[in-house]
Amino acid sequence: MAQQAKFDVPKLREYPIVPRVREGAMQHSKPFVAKPEFQQPLGFPGELVDNWKEVALGKMGELLNKYRSVQVFLDICVKCGACTDKCHYYLGTADPKNMPVARQDLLRNVYRRYFTFTGKYLPKLVGAVDLTQDVLEDWYRYYHQCSECRRCSVFCPYGIDTAEITMAGREILDSVGIGQKYTNEIIGKVFKIGNNLGLPEPALADTLQGLEEEVKADVGVDVRFPLDEKGAEVLLVTPSADFFAEPHVDGLIGYAKVLHQAGISWTLSSYASEAANFGIFSGNYENMQKVAQRIRDAALDLGVKRIVVGECGHAWRVAYSFWNTLIGPFDFLDPKYPAPQHICELTYDLIRQGALRFKREANDHRVLTFHDSCNVSRGSRMGSTPGGQFEIPREIIKACCNHFYDMAPETIGESTFCCGGGGGLLTDDLLELRVKGALPRMEALKRVVDEHGVTHMAAICAICKSQFSKVMPYYGFEMDMIISLHQLVGDALDWGATAAH
Amino acid sequence: MALEINGKVIETDEEGYIQNLNDWSPEVAEKMAGEDGCELSDNHWEVINFLRNYYQEYQIAPAVRVLTKAIGKKLGPEKGNSKYLYELFPYGPAKQACKYAGLPKPTGCV
Numbered sequence: 001m002a003q004q005a006k007f008d009v010p011k012l013r014e015y016p017i018v019p020r021v022r023e024g025a026m027q028h029s030k031p032f033v034a035k036p037e038f039q040q041p042l043g044f045p046g047e048l049v050d051n052w053k054e055v056a057l058g059k060m061g062e063l064l065n066k067y068r069s070v071q072v073f074l075d076i077c078v079k080c081g082a083c084t085d086k087c088h089y090y091l092g093t094a095d096p097k098n099m100p101v102a103r104q105d106l107l108r109n110v111y112r113r114y115f116t117f118t119g120k121y122l123p124k125l126v127g128a129v130d131l132t133q134d135v136l137e138d139w140y141r142y143y144h145q146c147s148e149c150r151r152c153s154v155f156c157p158y159g160i161d162t163a164e165i166t167m168a169g170r171e172i173l174d175s176v177g178i179g180q181k182y183t184n185e186i187i188g189k190v191f192k193i194g195n196n197l198g199l200p201e202p203a204l205a206d207t208l209q210g211l212e213e214e215v216k217a218d219v220g221v222d223v224r225f226p227l228d229e230k231g232a233e234v235l236l237v238t239p240s241a242d243f244f245a246e247p248h249v250d251g252l253i254g255y256a257k258v259l260h261q262a263g264i265s266w267t268l269s270s271y272a273s274e275a276a277n278f279g280i281f282s283g284n285y286e287n288m289q290k291v292a293q294r295i296r297d298a299a300l301d302l303g304v305k306r307i308v309v310g311e312c313g314h315a316w317r318v319a320y321s322f323w324n325t326l327i328g329p330f331d332f333l334d335p336k337y338p339a340p341q342h343i344c345e346l347t348y349d350l351i352r353q354g355a356l357r358f359k360r361e362a363n364d365h366r367v368l369t370f371h372d373s374c375n376v377s378r379g380s381r382m383g384s385t386p387g388g389q390f391e392i393p394r395e396i397i398k399a400c401c402n403h404f405y406d407m408a409p410e411t412i413g414e415s416t417f418c419c420g421g422g423g424g425l426l427t428d429d430l431l432e433l434r435v436k437g438a439l440p441r442m443e444a445l446k447r448v449v450d451e452h453g454v455t456h457m458a459a460i461c462a463i464c465k466s467q468f469s470k471v472m473p474y475y476g477f478e479m480d481m482i483i484s485l486h487q488l489v490g491d492a493l494d495w496g497a498t499a500a501h
Numbered sequence: 502m503a504l505e506i507n508g509k510v511i512e513t514d515e516e517g518y519i520q521n522l523n524d525w526s527p528e529v530a531e532k533m534a535g536e537d538g539c540e541l542s543d544n545h546w547e548v549i550n551f552l553r554n555y556y557q558e559y560q561i562a563p564a565v566r567v568l569t570k571a572i573g574k575k576l577g578p579e580k581g582n583s584k585y586l587y588e589l590f591p592y593g594p595a596k597q598a599c600k601y602a603g604l605p606k607p608t609g610c611v
Contacts, residue, residue: 189608198560198561202558203560244564244565465610
């Protein structure tokens with residue numbers, strides 16, 4: 001089912017080739033700007049402020065002090081070029097401003113002009129530029145052509161993290177009143193309703209009840225989807241897409257089946273009905289804190305002993321890397337378990353204890369590969385050993401599927417390619433960017449499809465799943481080739497023995 | 502952006518979703534579908550009407566499983582799946598059908 005596109009869809013090639021530079025190839029790409037009603041609840045001006053230049057430089061100065069990493073990253077680049085062919089958006093669009101170094105330079109050149117001695121007095125010598133309307137517009141365009149995936153930082157000999165530069169760029173844009181509609185509208189919905197979708201409690205309850213009926217009809221077992229049950233052992237927070245969309249919902253069904261078979265009492269929360277935290281995308285600490293706080297409050301209110309995070313890439317990065325300082329300490333949780341714990345860690349522990357029974361043949365009609373999501377791969381971990389975030393999902397797949405093949409090593413693990421829709425870019429107004437940015441992943445997938453007959457790609461991130469469902473048809477793949485990892489688990493669970501139990 | 506129906510101008514957002522949900526009428530759906538080169542059949546209307554009723558009760562579009570189950574009951578089990586919904590609404594049942602039904606676009610990682 002090929003999709004008609006209003007732009008040229010890249011061709012899949014046998015071997016990836018770094019494209020020749022095409023100046024301005026994505027100059028036209030920018031997301032919708034947030035209206036005042038989406039800006040104000042987040043504490044940002046409704047529209048471009050009159051003294052925007054002063055405000056922007058003030059904010060830049062503030063961020064340089066607050067996040068020393070940003071200043072270090074702006075200072076230490078030696079233009080070695082190692083990052084230039086590492087960004088999926090450069091590889092897919094050929095726009096030189098999508099080379100990570102060029103993306104950083106958009107901020108770096110202004111930083112030099114106003115914050116360094118040579119830039120102030122000899123700007124031309126160091127490439128320092130004045131902050132003009134054109135520069136501001138380039139920031140808006142190209143800081144919304146970075147998915148904050150951090151692949152480039154893996155290859156940078158200095159460890160410069162372009163994601164942090166992008167976050168700083170977006171935060172400055174928000175502070176002068178030019179926010180991105182997609183991200184900011186969603187953060188507002190979390191403040192107001194509790195999740196990205198704006199799914200109110202009665203609709204959530206109705207949806208969960210429907211899922212209980214569906215699972216009962218499928219496997220004949222009373223698997224529950226509890227909501228707001230005080231005293232449960234586990235609070236599960238998961239992206240709200242898991243309630244709403246396909247293939248996400250099959251992952252949610254998988255978590256519920258695992259928890260049921262292991263006999264773990266658990267609950268969802270209607271107050272904290274969202275694991276995602278778009279605060280990280282816009283780089284704004286206060287918003288990120290406020291979104292995360294709902295989860296701590298719900299955990300305390302429900303009196304749970306463990307917090308488990310569902311399949312969501314950036315939610316896991318925020319939870320694993322930042323929750324402790326954002327909303328910790330977690331001294332009220334059971335110290336026997338990691339706080340927070342990833343659903344894959346939970347499932348993997350149960351597998352190792354022999355607490356789950358599988359009929360692996362149930363997945364024999366599928367040949368699997370696994371897409372590492374960027375926010376899980378880089379800057380977070382699972383389990384207690386380095387690389388656990390790569391090993392654990394694969395071990396789970398192998399425990400419940402007979403046919404698994406990895407994609408090429410330079411496209412997975414720490415070097416994984418972004419799906420093309422991460423970092424707040426999963427919006428239709430950026431469709432061209434999303435389709436083109438998916439090229440490196442699509443080429444890697446094509447190779448395992450051709451060589452091993454791979455039929456499905458599993459993922460553990462709501463954004464990856466939605467992005468792939470949308471863009472895969474442009475490359476000639478079926479949209480349902482993308483699957484939730486926990487659907488594989490759920491489908492393979494053997495209920496023969498428990499029906500009696 | 503705006504949509505003109507029988508001489509009345511209806512405000513829409515950047516993506517063509519109507520701004521004021523009370524502005525909706527069946528003509529709005531027909532007009533939007535026409536612009537997408539799509540003709541609304543009775544089966545399209547089953548989906549649109551279900552979305553509107555659900556929205557009135559819950560202030561949100563139904564989750565895809567809620568929708569497929571309801572459509573399966575109405576139009577037969579072979580149609581109660583998202584493949585069928587994508588045949589009806591190739592841009593995605595959640596987004597395209599919501600737009601025609603005059604509901605806000607579902608947001609988030611969907």
